[in-house]
Amino acid sequence: MTKLLKWTTPEIALTFVLDEGPVRVTAVRDASRLGGAEPDSSRPLVEVTAVGHGHSSNRHIGSVLGGRLRYADHEETETTLRIVQEEPTTGLRVTSVLEARAGVRAWTEASITGAGSLELTSLTSLVVGLPSVDADLYSAANSWMAENRWSKRALRDVLADIVHDPHHPVPNSRYAVTSTNSWSTGEVLPVGVLVDGPHALGWQIEHNGPWHFEIGETAQGGYLLLSGPTDLDHHWSVELTAGKPFTTVPVSLVAGTDVDSVFAALTRQRRAIRARRPIDDRLPVVFNDYMNTLIGDPTTEKLLPLIDAAADVGADYFCIDAGWYAEGDWWNTVGAWQPSTTRFPDGLAEVINRIRRRRMVPGLWLEPEVIGARSPIAAELPDDAFLTRHGRRIAEKGRYLLDLRNATARQHLDTTVDRLVDEFGIGFFKFDNNTMTGPGTDKFGTSLGQGLLEHNRALLDWLDGIHARHPDLLIENCASGAMRMDYAMLSRLHLQSTSDQEHPLLYATIAAAAPGAVLPEQAGNWAYPITGTTREEFTLALVNGILGRLYLSGHLNRMTPAELDVVRSAVAAHRAVLAELPTLVPSWPLGLPQWTDEWVALALNGPDVSYLAVWHRVPGPSTITLPIARTAIAPHFPTELGDWTCAWDDDGLVVTTTTDEPSARVLRLE
Template sequence: MTFHWQTADLTLTFCFDDGPVRLDSIRPRDEPGDGSGTTDQPLVEVSALGHGRSPSTFRHVETTIGKRLRYQRHEQSADMLRIVQHDDVTGLEVISCFRALAGVQTWTEATLTGAGRLELDFLSSAVIGLGSVDFDLLAGDNDWMAESRWSRSPLRSTGLPDIRTAVHRPPPRTRRAVTCNGSWSTGERLPTGVLLAHDEPYSLGWQIEHNGPWHYEVGETRQGGYLLLSGPTDAEHQWTTSISADDSFSTVPVSLVAGRGQDDAFAALTRQRRALRRRRPVDDRLPVVFNDYMNTLMGDPTTAKLLPLIDAAADAGADYFCIDAGWYAEGDWWSTVGAWQPSATRFPNGLGEVIDRIRDRGMVPGLWLEPEVIGVDSPLARELPDEAFISRRGVRYAESGRYLLDLRSAAARDHLDSTVDRLVAEYGIGFFKLDYNTMTGPGSDLGGKSPGQGLLEHNRAHLDWLDGVQARHPELLLENCGSGALRMDYALLSRLHLQSTSDQQDPLLYAPIAAAAAASVLPEQAGHWAYPETSTSTERFTVSLVNGILGRMYLSGYLNRMTTDELDLVRAAVSAHRQVLAQIEELTPFWPLGLPGWTDEWVAFGLAGATSSYLTLWHRAATPGRLDLPLGGRTVENFFPAQPGDWTYTSTGQMLTVTTSSCEPSARVIELGAVIRGEEGRG
């Protein structure tokens, strides 16, 4: 039999028979699946010590227990569906939980119904049957200063060769696997993806919502294709956990959406992210933040350097001023961090003098903080107990001159709570940039647990700590940073206000990062650096500002050294950005040229609204150029800068032709009116 569960936007079709429950399709609500049972892929895959897979593969499907699961019951309400299955051999009970938001958030709960214990080494958050592998995969790579690099590839070219013939029927036992290791949740890969169908305008999008290790894979069995999403695993992350009737386990949550193409899927993910956010009234402010770091003080703040910057930032229109790294250090600060006390040499009259100037100029003061680490040369490394640190076999894990706190430890959390509470109480701090430049490795085996389970518990304790900080300080805004965007996930971003999208210092290399970030993070959370440099060309100066317009402008640069014309351009950029901020939470991203390539000459990214849209265009060649976009039939207005300069726009039929006669790289933001004839032709 089949069962359809509908949300406001989706129809999920489940199949029930004498085997395990299957999720046969996820479609837009007005295009439900037919329930034809095109796949035999179980909804839940689970393996345990003594209960593996058949046949043996590297994949996490065709698990022995997964095949033995049988439907028991399901419970549904307006916004929740719970499907209960049972394995008679082990006594394992699994519950697949689906929460209706803009898309669907889903996870799996596991427990035993009888005596004994079971050591799990894999449990999926969700598995979706695809019927075939006739899809392209949109997936993103990530790196420090080279974040959000997306590519599109047919599944057949990503490790799923078609080897079946008249005499040899089995499909490949390989898979397209994408995995994150350690506590940089986006250190190498992004936990977001989209499958685009070849034979119809259908797309399936997802994101894994975890601030630690995760795994997804796309593969093919005899019955068809599948998409599998999970948190940590034994094979990839040294994770196992023991469950019993008294000790249950829940996987990390994932979100699923469906649409009719690339931009439709990302628009649905955008709506889902907005539904996931735990917003407070202070989040509604959407302030313009000035930070002294990028291409400016670069970790060397002093009173003498900061005071003129504060005045210039206020004059430019900033609302918050964040003092970045180095404010606590007398000298080399990398391996001595942890106490978070202001430097006496950097601030001879005390940090309060600088904080007071920020407040006197009408801005909210902020500080950079890397709370989860203790430098190996810090006195706190000796004062805190060993159990306060991530450790393996009784030895503290040390990376790049730092020990890493284990936030399951009361001592570690007390240290962090006292630090935050002290800085808020003493200086009135209203903004912390929370950085994270070192990662944990596989995790802690303290207490005899697997490293992967130790890390998972630490990750969840980290989220609890953040929730506690915000509950105690409801006016405090928190930025998420991890060597740029190496921890850009929606376990954290469902809680935090702002996400640093990169540490990239070249504005031309920042362009594809700023253009692609909205595939992973909400535009209203995407903190793009705008760090104009005085005495550069007007076009390069403009590119630096353009990067921040369609997102959350993270202003920097030596504003106090700029000419009157340069400062006027900065103020104009801030003013234009505020116009976008006034409606940004209603806008959805689109990419008329597709997601950008790292070396593309032209890069295009837009935010679409009900009556008008904004489009940023970058031309990164040092020659004149021309671009045809399928965005005709609209009015076109200059947005930033106010005068087009060497750029022209011509709308003819369904095509918008853009030309630039500039002989250096340049960028513009334009405003597009509603379609006035024909049909919109976005990619």
């Protein structure tokens, strides 16, 4: 007998099929479509493989154990649904946990009933059925200095259309996206959107390490599978016993009618899962001395005039970036985190005190997870404090990597953070991570992937401990720019560095596309105007930061009074956006930005006001029409349009620039 279990969140509904087979699920777009959910397009909610219970396919769908799971029970509260399934021959019990946020947040808990054990080699966080794969997929490549490169492709370009009656065999092909290593976004983003006519699904995998998603087709229809590490992709397995359960990484699922509505839903979901503290409401303007400025070479002589200039243009926090601890080469000597005596002859306190006297909060760059091979700390800490393989420390480019499961490693980092906060009154840390771990560690006899997963989770626990001890501390998430831009980290941390890109014109597409992956109020977009450049170049560099978190840099102390006035105007314009930012959702009137687009546009929309940033990225006059509804419009930054004009026609907003160089503007729409 078939029973349908229907469960809704404020923005998405799921229909579960409960019968003599495994529990199956179909994603439904809205409550009005609940009655239209069709069991024949559903897919098993959980797929699982284990040693001795695998299957001959690169796909993670159609697993033997997953097919033998049977519904046992479910429990429903106002915000949570728990569905229990059991596999009788192995004693495997899996519980699918779904939380109602803006969308759905889901994960899987696995355990063994009775004696025995089971070595899992894959376990999904969520699988949902798709009526078809005749859809377009939006996903993003991500790399150092070239983040957030979104693209659109038809799934039929990779999934052959051979599923036709009476020809039942289907291809084993799939569209798979996999991230390996400890940089969760080192090559691709853990975010995707599927658009099939008027229906769209979006998802994100919330893990600070390896992950996998795949889309494919069976005789029953399409499927979307979301997962953390697996044996096939990440050298991962884990032993289950009665006393050793396992929980997968969480994922989120949202629904909409098109690309923009899905990203709006993802924005609401990210806000719903974020652990927001009172200090996070501050949304300060941060000046950082690195980008196109000191580039890792801070000294007292260089910093003091920068501090004064940053205060004069309205910065709230001042962060001293890499190099403050280094007597020479800073790369392979990191780890002690003591101020350099040659860079600061009268002590770092002199610089910190100047920051405070100028009514700013001091910040420091820190790369906590590594110890340089030439650092004295490398010899002082035992091997157990580091990630190892076959008993030897993992060494990557002159650095060792701390194992945050280890109490000695944690104590070293806790002591470091607490000392810097207590001694210098640090209120902001830029936590960087420039070294990857490889596939993981086999310490304690685990698989490499499980060792890395445990370390990843220990890192999150360490961050939670910092916040508990220092509730007024803000922390920026950075990993060679945005190589770890995931919502395991960002559910905890205040700010995300969106890139290390040093060219303002290239940064424009990164900043414009960033809200696809990160909340606007967490998107730390560098604004580093360069003194001596033209007015349009100077302005464009500042526009990059205004619709997000303006992360200010540049040699402010060398600028002319006219240039400083432009910076002050940009900071004021940004503060006006900050007042609305935590409620705004993104859209892209010209589509998601492409790396070489001539015109790029990002809108942040609220119920009463919207802000629109428009970039023209090639030299010469040009005109573009943005398909947006007619409304009151005014220049926001700069406060005069200059060589730009805006006018309405039947197709939308017509924007024209007559300048001979690339340029950008921010408009306010009411």
